[in-house]
Amino acid sequence: MYAKSFQRPKSLFGEFSRKSGDHLTTHYCPGCGHGNLHKYIAEAIDELGMQDRTVLVNPVGCSVFAYYYFDVGNIQVPHGRAPAAATAVKRALPDSLVISYQGDGDLAAIGGNEILHCANRGENITVFFVNNAIYGMTGGQMAPTTLLGQRTSTSPTGRQILEEGFPMHVSELLASLEGPSYIERVGLFDNKSRMRARKAVKKGLQNQIEGRGFSLIEVLSPCPTGWGLTPTDACNWVKENLLPVFPLGVIKDVTADRENWNRRRLEVTPERVAEVLGITHATAEKRTATWTDSNVATCYRDPRIKLAGFGGQGVLFLGKLLAEVGMREGFNVSWLPSYGPEMRGGTANCAVNISTLPVGSPLISDPSVLIATNRPSLDKFAPEVVSGGVILYDSSLIDTAPTRDDVEVLAVPATAIADSIGSPKVANIVMLGAYIGLTNVLPKERVVAVIESMTKKKALVELNIKAIDAGIEHASKAHVAEDSWAV
Ligand SMILES: Cc1ncc(C[n+]2csc(CCOP(=O)(O)OP(=O)(O)O)c2C)c(N)n1
Ligand code: SF4
Known part of the structure; x- marks a missing residue:
């Protein structure tokens, strides 16, 4: 006896997970x-x-x-x-x-x-x-x-x-x-x-x-x-x-x-890329950083950071700065910006990985850290933060705290602090100070060194250092206040 069976080719999935509910049909119209x-x-x-x-x-x-x-x-x-x-x-x-x-x-x-x-x-x-x-x-x-x-x-x-x-x-x-x-x-x-x-x-x-x-x-x-x-x-x-x-x-x-129409395998190594692009200082050394001997609590290690706010608030720059410092510290890093077409005033966010492991994807859909500098960003990204993660927000501009009780929340009046030390433009750097003050993830000296390498204006460097210090101080005070409250 013969039995004829029809089955889906193996190279197609057994179930199609795109649509919720129906996992058997494709999204194509009937007869397509x-x-x-x-x-x-x-x-x-x-x-x-x-x-x-x-x-x-x-x-x-x-x-x-x-x-x-x-x-x-x-x-x-x-x-x-x-x-x-x-x-x-x-x-x-x-x-x-x-x-x-x-x-x-x-x-x-x-x-x-x-x-x-x-x-x-x-x-x-x-x-x-x-x-x-x-x-x-x-x-x-x-x-x-x-x-x-x-x-x-x-x-x-x-x-x-x-x-x-x-x-x-x-x-x-x-x-x-x-x-x-x-x-x-x-x-x-x-x-x-x-x-x-x-x-x-x-x-x-x-x-x-x-x-x-x-x-x-x-x-x-x-x-x-x-x-x-x-x-x-x-x-x-x-x-x-x-x-x-x-x-x-x-x-x-x-x-x-036509035979042997295949190309020679293209060898793509970091050295070859550096050679082709003429980047002489690019090195192919393995990233060496570890957290083992650091004073960084386990929950803050290998952060997946989402930074979000309005265009012009410097969140993309802040992300770049974090990634640059992380890279100089020997971590694997990535920085992925996302912004609207407006040059100023539109929404902007970026994702930064700082990791001891190779970064598989620069996309971050489950951040362990959120730094939000306006209300829409906090509303949008706070629900994505993983349980046990951290949310820092600029409480000068955002009047309502996030409602999550399974994450650590730090309100930073960054714009007010920045204003008091000389310019609201460094509110982003105050947020950075608060973040490193809270977590110890990156040393302040390294952050300062990177800022110094980015600008020759002494006054600007000094203002940034003040902003970092103010952020660190705010984080430590907030922690003390929280601890005493907990006791
Ligand atoms: C850069 C860019 N331009 C335009 C679009 C909008 N767009 C999406 S699909 C599409 C046409 C697709 O037609 P076709 O390739 O014939 O495929 P079919 O849908 O008929 O299978 C266009 C113009 C886009 N997604 N990206
Ligand atoms: S029938 Fe036309 S519109 Fe529908 S899925 Fe196929 S190509 Fe697209």
Whole structure:
């Protein structure tokens, strides 16, 4: 007896964790071609035994969340930049299977330049180019591949030659270059075309494994939502409208002549980076700091610090200062700024790691320390601080204390203190003084040394030293007051 069982390819996750509740379906609309293509790619990866060595470069577009579905290495990149990221991964890890997955807006519009040069270099990668003739994710705007006369949200009367030019035949364009090895156009509109697509997907990946150079598979893909059609009508629309303009078939195939098309492995060492960038003082020495013999309490060690306030309050500078001092102390550090487009007055925050361990990511979603200098920042980030963490806030500007009782809270009237010693501009440095006064995480002398190396103005250095001292003093007094209260 035979039993036929259908199961999900291993290269797709067993459950999709993106949506709460439903972990079985993807976020794609019913009848969308992305789902089919995901399945064919995953099946091919399984068949080629490459799951552990695959890196999928996810684009911006409807398929931005492909990393919730593919159980392989994933990178999500800015709009149109997948070929550059794929190039970097492939050159650094030539034995990996690198996939650039892109829509027609992503690949042919904003990323037109990237794909052109990537194809021209003949990078040994595989590109899946999903052509649905519009920008699906953002509401069906016109793409370079939109058909003449096709109505979209940005061509409401239909695409016109004299207004928007001709539909772009990207595959033919790329095939005119010498670099690419294999380019085929397939469609997803009936069983036969889907089987052909499945084969092309596998060949594109196989080529890469065999070192045969650049492969691109263009997939004419239904977008029922963007086109305002039912899934069945969308398949018919592919056949009746897209096919005559974008005929299916192999557009270029010189894979038989191409071997060893892999690049030499790119050695990226700190020394090499320093050499290329001409940074003579860069050293590759291991970070040596430890907390073992320090007087820093365990709860303050390896801090993950979020600093937040208005632009112009100096929170980004403060973060840089902390990271610089930490680095000079021999810790691993990172500094990641985040700010709005306003030059002044918008919100600004940054994340700083100071760690004895290598920093895996500069992003901090669970800070152990929050230094907040305005109310919105305190409201936004206080709930993220881990239990047992520390919150310092400028109580001159924030009139309500955080309500958390599982963290240590220090109110610092930083702006008032800074005002009293000469300038409200050093309120940020008062906050810094309070932080190091409370935790001992970094020595004051080192902070001063870094400030001295940043400015030649003696008066400014002196004002900063006063601000640090005032912050330290405030922290120690607050501690004493708290201890006596506790007793
Ligand atoms: C730099 C930048 N510009 C514009 C956008 C807005 N945007 C998001 S997705 C998208 C178009 C995606 O269309 P396509 O690549 O065809 O993929 P589809 O959604 O149809 O699968 C645009 C313009 C963005 N996210 N980033
Ligand atoms: S909008 Fe179009 S491309 Fe995007 S998920 Fe829906 S059907 Fe697919």
